Amino acid sequence: MPEQSNDYRVVVFGAGGVGKSSLVLRFVKGTFRESYIPTIEDTYRQVISCDKSICTLQITDTTGSHQFPAMQRLSISKGHAFILVYSITSRQSLEELKPIYEQICQIKGDVENIPIMLVGNKNDENQNREVDSSEGEAMAKKWKCAFMETSAKLNHNVKELFQELLNLEKRRTVSLQIDGKKSKQQKRKEKLKGKCVVM
């Protein structure tokens, strides 16, 4: 099927309450709230650069409960890159990622070329830690994906997480650094314009 648009789609998965929405909102809006509102499905859009031109990064924040298996399948088949989030304060939440990972493998087939980040969130809550970062790393190795610990609350590693994910994309060059390139492009455009005026 032909690609509908040149959006780059990232899908965030993970058990309920691990901080998927917090990570996404911290990244997109720079805000953080303690209150918990279960997510059904939200999508945020942001302009990034891709292969030297501008494209839209579409981040889909999914539900933590397993109410909608059909929607989960749909998100996977449409997604280009995935963030699998667990909470370092809950071993259970890491366990719950397994079926999701397996489903990604099943739907996407060759996972090695697909950017996947395993993320241990809430690393500000070290006192309640249940999952060691070495365990996360081991899991990531097994799954042949990258790993990172983050804290949406303290804004630790959040931007890095998304940048790292985009860096994993080998099929095209995607980058969050739009400002520099955009201004360059704009400069070029302005230059051209300037020339046009002269002509």
Added chain:
Amino acid sequence: MKPLEKLLKKPGSHLPARPAAAPGPGQGSGPGPRRQSLSRSPASPEEPAGPAGPQPGSEGRWLELRPPEAPLRSPDEPSPGGDRDRELPSPEPPPAARCCCGCAPAAPAPPERLLAALLERLPAGGAHGRGCGAGRGPSLPWCILDGVTFVLAAGSPPPHWEEGAGLRRKHAVLAVLLHFLETYKGLLQEEESAGKVIKELYLLIMKDTSLYHDLEDEILKLHQLVETVELKVADETPPPNKQVKPLFRHFRRIDSCLQTRVAFRGSDEIFCRVYMPDHSYVTIRSRLSASVQDILASVTEKLQYSEEQSAREDALILVTMASSGEKAVLQPSEECVFTTLGINSHLFACTRDTFDSLVPLPEEIQVVPGDTEIHRAEPEEIANHLTAFHWELFRCIHELEFVDYVFHGERGRRETANLELLLQRCSEVQHWVGTELLLCESLGKRAHLLKKLIKIAAICKQNQDMLSFYAIVIGLNNAAISRLRLTWEKLPGKFKNLFRKFENLTDPCRNHKTYREVLAKMKPPLIPFVPLILKDLTFLHEGSKTLLDGLVNVEKLHCIAEKVRTIRKYRSRPLCLELEASPSQLQTKAYVRQLRVIDNQNLLFELSYKLEPGSQ
């Protein structure tokens, strides 16, 4: 069948009752009894007429709410033809059927008086205790329902409900209450004030139970009804969490669309996507009846807007935007907006500043010619699935929704979600026809599809699914389709003729005479073309006032009641179609239940001109 229902369905009780011909004794039908249907039918075999009970055929002691002389206008205009109820609406109310024995008038009257008169004239005596209300809820005339509603809405039960402690009165009150409960059922949960009055009444009755042993049966029945209606009397806590129902077109879920549709209520929770100017979206969970304000509050919370941000002038507004780019701001106090959205309309939240820059979502539909299910499935399958689905939707509509939809302004907003969903579906089917044809690039294939669609319409008609039939014919009459001269030319003559017949059948001239005649010949179950019913009701409603100087226009309410009763008749038997559950059938079913359509007329025209540029 219960005798009363039988009575209701007698041909004699068709809407505009024949002029004033009092049914002879023993005949017992005609317009009279239906007006008094609250009472036991005199003909009821299972009911021993009490000593004070009615004589067969002499309905004189039953309530007649009609004025002897004049309904509010032109009472004696002769009605042409016997079966005028198909030809409604004439804005004139039909001629009055006078009370068969010329008993005292009770209308027009103030609502309280009507109710008093009603209670006054209700049957008395223990003989009627048995089975009061059992399965007879539907027989209550609408005017009475409305009378009760007026009183309930006013929140002030007339004094005589408490006084005049006679057993007779108690019986009467109980009978009214039972009918009321049975007709409204779950809808009462949605209406706090009415629910409250019922609860109060129920508690009062419960207090008196020990005093009146003769009333035991009714009270037991009342008890059961109150239970089933879930009007929890003891505790005020809301019922436990119901399942969230996925309502939205842009929230497609194959698994849920295959399930049988159940009626929506205002308190149901649904999912809804609200878009931002950059086409980001959040999915909120909301009551179906939520106000715009509530929706915006959820969105603000989700997006983690800080309080100062939302308190500032750039607070969010909620906008509906159609696929054509047409947009409208919703007022914060508006309620139940979800079901009133157009087919491909979406809700947007934005600030006043960004309102102008809003652009519609890109069309979902990609031109993939020949790829949709309609090219694979047999016309019979598609038609049957259409009928089955529309029957489900039709069945979900509570009778009151028809009334409320039309009386809308007059009695405050009550949810008419299920009716709105059916109307939405109706226009969806119309656009679906055009969309499928216009996405078909090759001429031969298009002509073939046109033939198929006409075939589908024919089968729908056979299924007595006039809603699908009408929608398809209207869809084919869309200017973007009818201008495809080459396509129509390729249509076999037989189908051309057939379609011409269909056009005649849907011809609106002489107030849809042809259609009404065809419909009149059909036996239930059938699915009527619902928009026409609403048109009729609107005429009835707007043609005359409901209240004039505080007096109830009973005649008008009778007419409305009669119209709604025809709907009851259409649904009086279940519609069963033989549908297999094979995988390919399920695929067709899923396709039919979530049609993807282009509802942007400009875009349809564009496609049409691209396909056949030259034709006129």
